Amino acid sequence: MSQLLQNFAQGPLDYYRKQASFDWKKMKVFIDTQEGVKFQNNLYEKLQIHPEFQKNPPLETLNEKRSTATRQALAYANIVKSLTTSEITTTKKEDIILRTILQLSPSAAFKYPGTKRLFTSALQSQGTNRHHKFLQEAESGKIYGCFCMTEIGHGSDTKNLRTTATYDKDKDEFVVNTPDFQAAKCWAAGLAELATHAIVYAQLYINGDHWGLHGFVVPIRNPGTLLPYEGVILGDMGEKVGVNGADNGFLIFDKYRFPRENLLNRFADVTPKGNYVTSAADQKDVRGAILGALSIARVTVTGKSEFYGTKALTIAVRYVAVRRQFGPKNQEVSILEYQSMQYRLLPYLAAAYVVRFFSTYLDEVTQEFVKDSKKQNDPSLARRGMEIHVISAGAKPVSGWTFRDAIQECREACGGHGYLKASGIGDIRNDQDSVNTYEGENHVLIQQVSNWLLKIQNGDKVSTYLKSTDFISNASKILKTKFNASSLDEVCKVENIIDTYQWLVCYLLRETKQKFDVLKQREGSFWAKSNTQIFYCKNLSIAFVQHLFLQRMLTVIDTAPDVNIRNVLLKLFSLYGLYNIEKFLPSLFGGGYVQNYKATNLVHEAVLKLCKDLKNDAVALVDAIAPPDFVLDSILGESDGQVYQRLQTALVRSSYEENGLKCSGEAVSNIIDPRNKL
Amino acid sequence: MSQLLQNFAQGPLDYYRKQASFDWKKMKVFIDTQEGVKFQNNLYEKLQIHPEFQKNPPLETLNEKRSTATRQALAYANIVKSLTTSEITTTKKEDIILRTILQLSPSAAFKYPGTKRLFTSALQSQGTNRHHKFLQEAESGKIYGCFCMTEIGHGSDTKNLRTTATYDKDKDEFVVNTPDFQAAKCWAAGLAELATHAIVYAQLYINGDHWGLHGFVVPIRNPGTLLPYEGVILGDMGEKVGVNGADNGFLIFDKYRFPRENLLNRFADVTPKGNYVTSAADQKDVRGAILGALSIARVTVTGKSEFYGTKALTIAVRYVAVRRQFGPKNQEVSILEYQSMQYRLLPYLAAAYVVRFFSTYLDEVTQEFVKDSKKQNDPSLARRGMEIHVISAGAKPVSGWTFRDAIQECREACGGHGYLKASGIGDIRNDQDSVNTYEGENHVLIQQVSNWLLKIQNGDKVSTYLKSTDFISNASKILKTKFNASSLDEVCKVENIIDTYQWLVCYLLRETKQKFDVLKQREGSFWAKSNTQIFYCKNLSIAFVQHLFLQRMLTVIDTAPDVNIRNVLLKLFSLYGLYNIEKFLPSLFGGGYVQNYKATNLVHEAVLKLCKDLKNDAVALVDAIAPPDFVLDSILGESDGQVYQRLQTALVRSSYEENGLKCSGEAVSNIIDPRNKL
Structure with missing residues (x-):
């Protein structure tokens, strides 16, 4: 020990x-x-000397906070990948990974493992084999996914979400649409700057019939340029009370099209001919299964x-x-x-x-x-x-x-x-x-x-x-x-x-x-x-x-x-x-x-x-x-426990940094010199 | 009505x-x-069109926040002065003055009426006629005072404050001194940037005898240049959780001298010969009277x-x-x-x-x-x-x-x-x-x-x-x-x-x-x-x-x-x-x-x-x-109650301002145009 x-x-x-x-x-x-502590020690050792995690002057603009969080998330993902984990359990490992980055940089934690895990776990729990490629690309970092449920006008009340996905049999595609601003998807982390794909929950319509809320994986940005595709409007939730390095955004669809196969079809599917198939007794069960x-x-x-x-x-x-x-x-x-x-x-x-x-x-x-x-x-x-x-x-x-x-x-x-x-x-x-x-x-x-x-x-x-x-x-x-x-x-x-x-x-x-x-x-x-x-x-x-x-x-x-x-x-x-x-x-x-x-x-x-x-x-x-x-x-x-020493150093430093210390009287400079311990 | x-x-x-x-x-x-509402109406009318109180892009640096708060406080003091108040009671008037600026700009409220009132009320309640000039100069804006009680190491426990004021009979002056950083006066609003004078509480010593905590009015900055006097070290508490426009600072004295008359002598005094005189039964009563x-x-x-x-x-x-x-x-x-x-x-x-x-x-x-x-x-x-x-x-x-x-x-x-x-x-x-x-x-x-x-x-x-x-x-x-x-x-x-x-x-x-x-x-x-x-x-x-x-x-x-x-x-x-x-x-x-x-x-x-x-x-x-x-x-x-309209305007605006809206698809620009109501 x-x-x-x-x-x-x-x-x-x-x-x-x-x-x-x-x-x-x-x-x-x-x-x-024991294995957990060893894993922590290795993680701390790498983090402590990594340039992205050194203390820097305070970040002031949203853009600075965003890009720092992104770089930290990337660095963190790489550090985690580099660690051999031997006998540690998956739960313990994931606990330490999330705990450490959340305590070190909460905004970076939203980017990794946060949003990434939300995206992949939705694919895993609601998708089927045909969505395996998204999972692979997300794991390899080729694409970056986010998770879009909440709308401006409705959050917890998911039954009343108003984004629609209408099946177009002729083209074998869904058309997803946002009727007005209150139906814009919002708050999703990753949406404002990074995400190339979104898990989107929308009301499914086939031939005028309404089949309730379903999940889809929707490409929203070109992974090469990070520019949104035609028909996709992406915006920024702006400054928040906290975690300002997380890029929470909003999303509006203008009759935007994507392939039928992108429906997450674990609980219910739509055939090419436009038939709705499910093993669940009724739509309520489908919605229940999705929310579950x-x-x-x-x-x-x-x-x-x-x-x-x-x-x-x-x-x-x-x-x-x-x-x-x-x-x-x-x-x-x-x-x-x-x-x-x-x-x-x-x-x-x-x-x-x-x-x-x-x-x-x-x-x-x-x-x-x-x-x-x-x-x-x-x-x-x-x-x-x-x-x-x-x-x-x-x-x-x-x-x-x-x-x-x-x-x-x-x-x-x-x-x-x-x-x-x-x-x-x-x-x-x-x-x-x-x-x-x-x-x-x-x-x-x-x-x-x-x-x-x-x-x-x-x-x-x-x-x-x-x-x-x-x-x-x-x-x-x-x-x-x-x-x-x-x-x-x-x-x-x-x-x-x-x-x-x-x-x-x-x-x-x-x-x-x-x-x-x-x-x-x-x-x-x-x-x-x-x-x-x-x-x-x-x-x-x-x-x-x-x-x-x-x-x-x-x-x-x-x-x-x-x-x-x-x-x-x-x-x-x-x-x-x-x-x-x-x-x-x-x-x-x-x-x-x-x-x-x-x-x-x-x-x-x-x-x-x-x-x-x-x-x-x-x-x-x-x-x-x-x-x-x-x-x-x-x-x-x-x-x-050296509270007062650190208070002194911090206050004197911030005085110099902010405004230049309003100091006169050289004889006492030893009192406030941060190098002098009390 | x-x-x-x-x-x-x-x-x-x-x-x-x-x-x-x-x-x-x-x-x-x-x-x-009725008179209060009239006074409010006049106040609101002036504030609403005053350039200092218009909505501006968010302030990011401490310096920006500080100087904005100072300008707002000054503007507010002038607006208040300009209003004829007719029959409104003093209490009602002061309530409205403080309430309005605190709700509009809490940092400005620290500067006016906040700190100013703390300074003048200490002079009024603990000073005597000989301090009248300070009061007059504070009211006219010639000097700006702040209030220094708390030290780094002691706050509520005023008995253990460690700043000393020693009487020097030969020069008829007090010598105020900060023994170490833990005895630095801190947190006082106004201290970091603005104050020319400070009410300072210090342990009084005469001829080696300790007479307990007393208040003094001490000049700390040249009112012309705002530079601290020799023997006064002033610093900044740096960024806080909130009210960052308030310039909370810290203060260290290096055997700094000021006239004997600056002792606030309402409850106890020191004669030129160094005799301590008070009508109170013991020092505890003096401290009680001061704190009261x-x-x-x-x-x-x-x-x-x-x-x-x-x-x-x-x-x-x-x-x-x-x-x-x-x-x-x-x-x-x-x-x-x-x-x-x-x-x-x-x-x-x-x-x-x-x-x-x-x-x-x-x-x-x-x-x-x-x-x-x-x-x-x-x-x-x-x-x-x-x-x-x-x-x-x-x-x-x-x-x-x-x-x-x-x-x-x-x-x-x-x-x-x-x-x-x-x-x-x-x-x-x-x-x-x-x-x-x-x-x-x-x-x-x-x-x-x-x-x-x-x-x-x-x-x-x-x-x-x-x-x-x-x-x-x-x-x-x-x-x-x-x-x-x-x-x-x-x-x-x-x-x-x-x-x-x-x-x-x-x-x-x-x-x-x-x-x-x-x-x-x-x-x-x-x-x-x-x-x-x-x-x-x-x-x-x-x-x-x-x-x-x-x-x-x-x-x-x-x-x-x-x-x-x-x-x-x-x-x-x-x-x-x-x-x-x-x-x-x-x-x-x-x-x-x-x-x-x-x-x-x-x-x-x-x-x-x-x-x-x-x-x-x-x-x-x-x-x-x-x-x-x-x-x-x-x-x-x-x-x-137009919540969603304002959410839309704010989010679209912040998207443009922060990063340029990631928008494509002109057909839907009407959805997100802030000029379009829902």
Whole structure:
């Protein structure tokens, strides 16, 4: 292990590093595996000396940001290709590839592996052999594809997308058309500058008959000149809140033609004579199958928010460990010693671990599913695919919102200095922010969970491939249980936390169903669903997802390499669970699960105790998941803890660069000379 | 009224405007007063045609942003000066002046009236006649002052600031010195480029004796050349997360000298012979008086967050009213009809009204206090000043956090298009973000409230000038009451909401005090305070502040000009109250105030019902507080509701500007020609 991972430089973080109850290197190897850490080391080594990844003066124009991101993506793809990966698993490898570039240059990550993977996975999941050439050309870099679903006027509401693809039998071609600007495809990354091909979703028409939404692979730019073809209008979404190196664009078709074979025909096809053929019972099933296949791409998004969150937490935890202010008897203490700071940061650090383990798992089961669905023709595959779809549709918003809040808390925990661009947290926030509305707007997406759960009938024996709902079979028994912890130890126990969540899911499911049924009579199904979202469907989905997160964490804890690691992971488990249970207390009281009013106090004290118990481990917990300093790129968060030295260097440098330092008085130049350490 | 305010252009927002239960113009005049609206109209008229405030290509370099903000601040100061204000009150006038420039150009607002006011109010509150010349020169624009408290290593912890000012009797001068970079003054707006003078807080030394923190007015730049004087080193904080037109800087003194008279000697003075003279009992009182005087400047910050929040809410409410998606029977509906959207936005709209009324009130009582404290020498003034200090120290974080969350919800409510820079919400978030850590870091600041409340002894008859704590005199009676609403109507009632808050404050005060007393025995006072922050001190302070907000809202409602306005304000009152009470349910159950488990359901249903009742008023509520379109500057939020037309224009324009539209196919150019309406 000592060869695999180097010690951090000595400095102000030593105090907490020495206090840690576990070995951070062992934890890191446990999380990333030995082969994973070796792969990371090789990757970091190449990145750190690569000219495209050196720190440069800030990029100012959109064009600069775009072209830098493109060059970085290309460089990164080449570095990744050059690495021999020996025994590392595909999931682990892909996790490290995406994590590293997303933390190093989020805009480059959109270009590689982001958009490229979206394009190829749509081809793989919806195309057939006849689209193999596109896949090959995309893999070899001959063509570059993007993914066009959303239109200006419609996003999540895919049924109402308005781009049309009409079959022209005489020429054996489709004619794709954009009726007006509201139907322009938009937001697709890659569309504004790079893409030669687009996966386009359009309403299929044959002989005047409407067959619903279908996917097509459409050539849009000449791969040699990158100029759009006649009939294709491409534009730029312009400046965004973040990830401005990504070239999000819009696309308008003017009766543009392409060959019939470009229809992605895995679920339905059009014959040369214009017959629509499908094995699905009706068009709704075709649309369902297409959207289901798409969800596979969404799986990685749960992890993305955690990648951003972990970066922010690394900065904030290290900064607050170093920063010393008010203490007893005029002695200053690290502000990590404050209860308030522990409560603000540690539950999110727990979430970083919990979500990290879960998203790795979700990647794994998805890859297995994709593999199985290629070789088998088993009707249970559809149900399995649906379960993965639902879980990813729930995990993405829960993770997105959690780390959105975590990043903001990190920004404020760093005080005024967190507002410096050089802290890095502002950019992390602006980049992560996109996750909450792309690849499915969070509030729309999370409804998939409650919609799915509401189909379970009272007393159903529920058993699914991933066992996510199996406990609901016991709902009637679970609903009779009560919260009966009466000490801090009891309340922190694994069983108590799992029991509470299972009661909560069963309770919210029953209540939501009852409310929905009543409203449905009165208002019809659409409004009944809309009017059960808040406090019911949404809470149900969140509790269901958090319960899955916790269950996965338990499985991971069972494989912990030593008792110290096991113990700290158990504390993270309990903190994540109780921090969130605290927010559900109104429902726990409201549903009669908690009957003793003292439970509020017990849960509060337990959360605070866990925070306190974990504060000496916080720095080591961060060390085990932190990106290396050159990836982190924050003057407040580097691993040696030399915050003030870096602040000084950064401020003096920016003063010289921006305006020339307004300096006079040579005698003191040593104070501000960046070469002088404090 | 019809002459004062014009109707909005017809368009997609008409539907909701016609549904409104009240007259938005009457509401606006009620809030801003007739004279206020006239003043606004004159101000808008001049701003709208002023060359400095025309929309320009985006500013990219820091220098461009800085100089634009400076020119705008200067132009704004001149416009303000040119307006005759007739009968408008000072508070109303200052509110409009700050609100308008903050919503139009936040960076310019830092330069005027921001920093200028900080400088002059410190002179007024801590200086004496001998500093009158600085005040005059600042008012006439001959000098430009800034405000330097925070150091790199210490912010809120003012006792540990390390800049020193040593009296040199021989030359009748102070020598101010910065021992090292961690003691450099930093963050002060104006310091990097503009300020000729700084209010500097430093540890006073006379003859080796340390007399604690004192304020000085120090000349730092030659007003003619803007070059720093010998012995003054000035630098730039560089790029920030937002408000990059503000020139925040840092300042290092190298044994720099200035006259003894520049000590701000309102609370303590140094004689030419080096004697320290003060009427205060000890140095702690001097520091308290200085910090108290400073809090006056903080009063406006509560409003600032609301100014930002109102801007974001205007954009989001109008956008979601226009945006149509999923509906029943394949018919699309405005997404404002969704329960989830109502719940996400309307409680924040309620907060915008509640906080607006409160911060106006806080401005008024502060101005009165400043006036009274000049003419009287009443010992009760200190208590009155303390109460204003505490309330402003609590209102600033509560408002800051509320609108921080509101802005984020607005960003997500606008879906993907909210992520466009042209939506305006990203910038609003990045600018508002600074408020949470400047002029007192929120978490440190809010402790002032609980510290103050904890001094109240059980059974004390408490009566303060602003009556903020008077109800606590009845604590023992209040603590015997129970939540007994049993219908939606009852739960929404004013009395129920006020009663719940009063119980909550009394309960949290008692519990906090008990916990603190126990911990103090064990851990000493410092750690006891730190370890009662979460769930105790912080919740106590928040509940106390929200109760004050609600009390003020009631007073305002009593003066409503008609029953329709009264009714809608009452709904906003109830929604703000119950939305926040819902979050306190764990304590309400935990303390035994709520004993019937059905209360959870009742509160939930009440919040949702209020949201639904208010949704048809949402657009009109926004109309009454929205800035005009040219100030709003958002393609999603303009008052005519033509969202898609503006999206089209903006995207096509940015495509041409950035890269030249990748367009071919002339036949369709009409689709994307910005001159063609949809």
